[in-house]
Amino acid sequence: MQPDERIFVAGHRGLVGAAILRQLKTEGFKNLIFRSSRELDLRDRRAVEAFFEQEQPAYVFLAAAKVGGILANNRYPAEFICDNLHIQTNVIDAAYRGGVKKLLFLGSSCIYPKYAPQPIKEESLLTGPLEPTNEWYAVAKIAGIKMSQAYRRQYGFNAISLMPTNLYGPGDNFDFKTSHVLPALIRKFHEAKVACAPEVVVWGSGTPRREFLHVDDLADAAIFLMRHYNEGEIINVGTGKDITIADLARLIKEIVDYSGEIVFDTSKPDGTPRKLLDTTKLTQLGWQPKIDLRGGIASTYKWFLEN
Ligand SMILES: NC(=O)C1=CN([C@@H]2O[C@H](COP(=O)(O)OP(=O)(O)OC[C@H]3O[C@@H](n4cnc5c(N)ncnc54)[C@H](OP(=O)(O)O)[C@@H]3O)[C@@H](O)[C@H]2O)C=CC1
Numbered sequence: 001m002q003p004d005e006r007i008f009v010a011g012h013r014g015l016v017g018a019a020i021l022r023q024l025k026t027e028g029f030k031n032l033i034f035r036s037s038r039e040l041d042l043r044d045r046r047a048v049e050a051f052f053e054q055e056q057p058a059y060v061f062l063a064a065a066k067v068g069g070i071l072a073n074n075r076y077p078a079e080f081i082c083d084n085l086h087i088q089t090n091v092i093d094a095a096y097r098g099g100v101k102k103l104l105f106l107g108s109s110c111i112y113p114k115y116a117p118q119p120i121k122e123e124s125l126l127t128g129p130l131e132p133t134n135e136w137y138a139v140a141k142i143a144g145i146k147m148s149q150a151y152r153r154q155y156g157f158n159a160i161s162l163m164p165t166n167l168y169g170p171g172d173n174f175d176f177k178t179s180h181v182l183p184a185l186i187r188k189f190h191e192a193k194v195a196c197a198p199e200v201v202v203w204g205s206g207t208p209r210r211e212f213l214h215v216d217d218l219a220d221a222a223i224f225l226m227r228h229y230n231e232g233e234i235i236n237v238g239t240g241k242d243i244t245i246a247d248l249a250r251l252i253k254e255i256v257d258y259s260g261e262i263v264f265d266t267s268k269p270d271g272t273p274r275k276l277l278d279t280t281k282l283t284q285l286g287w288q289p290k291i292d293l294r295g296g297i298a299s300t301y302k303w304f305l306e307n
């Protein structure tokens with residue numbers, strides 16, 4: 001990628017898209033193209049085709065998707081599968097037909113089989129039943145990976161697919177109904193502290209384990225792989241370390257400096273028991289994450305307070 005080449009960041013207002021845009025600007029890329037969903041609904045095939053004809057980007061980071069936490073996925077399966085199939089199908093096809101040099105697609109660690117051997121290797125994909133709470137989203141994501149691989153095989157289109165672990169950071173979604181666990185707990189502990197509430201409710205048993213990568217590390221990995229990775233096989237992006245939800249809650253409680261109790265609402269789903277990624281492939285390519293979890297949560301809490 002040359003500094004003056006046209007780069008389209010789809011989903012630039014989201015957690016991942018905003019981080020990729022920030023990093024591209026930091027690295028001196030001048031020709032950045034982006035549209036909000038109001039300006040360009042990526043579910044609208046004709047609008048997407050017209051956009052690619054008009055803007056002719058050379059590179060595409062596809063970070064636009066219908067995304068949510070365990071409850072949102074469980075509650076709105078039709079929207080999660082339909083929106084994501086439309087968005088990714090339209091963008092991948094129009095990018096190929098529009099002469100895009102390279103496209104980066106984002107899978108997710110939650111699309112691996114529920115009981116995949118840990119840490120999860122890339123070849124585990126499609127080797128077992130999915131986690132029921134987000135299988136709709138997972139099937140859409142898997143279709144995006146397969147479509148990227150099919151366009152490489154039939155047309156020689158250079159599409160690559162990353163498999164990020166759970167992400168967090170500035171610009172995250174803090175809405176209780178649709179967010180992921182880490183931003184939800186930052187907001188819960190903060191609001192409980194301000195309100196002097198006696199307890200904070202954490203969903204599930206607290207026993208599931210999750211791996212958390214700061215979104216600025218993910219953005220750095222995405223640009224690194226856009227530069228250096230040109231294969232169709234998926235590639236895991238994670239930290240190689242996970243933590244129980246209970247320990248995450250205790251860590252956030254400490255960082256927010258909340259002094260009340262933590263209670264577990266076991267009527268809420270736990271989801272996948274564990275999904276730690278094997279990041280050997282990415283490490284061998286020469287990439288390492290830089291942001292530790294405690295520091296990353298502290299800076300995210302600071303961002304939350306300022307926004
Ligand atoms: N968050 C996480 O923990 C993880 C995320 N990922 C993947 O990263 C990608 C981005 O996720 P994340 O940044 O968290 O998601 P966000 O919800 O933060 O951002 C999603 C973005 O997609 C855009 N978007 C949604 N629908 C449309 C549409 N119909 N047309 C155009 N744009 C649309 C939104 O644009 P607007 O704001 O303008 O409406 C929004 O900016 C996804 O592919 C997700 O699967 C993978 C692993 C973990």
Ligand SMILES: C[C@H]1O[C@H](OP(=O)(O)OP(=O)(O)OC[C@H]2O[C@@H](n3cnc4c(=O)[nH]c(N)nc43)[C@H](O)[C@@H]2O)[C@@H](O)[C@@H](O)C1=O
Nearest residue numbers: 068069070108110179180181184202203204208269270271
């Ligand atoms: C990121 C990736 O993975 C996502 O799956 P997930 O990791 O299971 O999502 P989650 O962050 O919502 O939950 C993680 C754990 O945390 C517990 N938990 C406790 N208390 C709260 C809480 O207050 N909110 C939430 N959301 N979870 C909570 C919750 O019960 C669960 O055990 C996919 O949805 C999909 O989006 C995807 O791509």
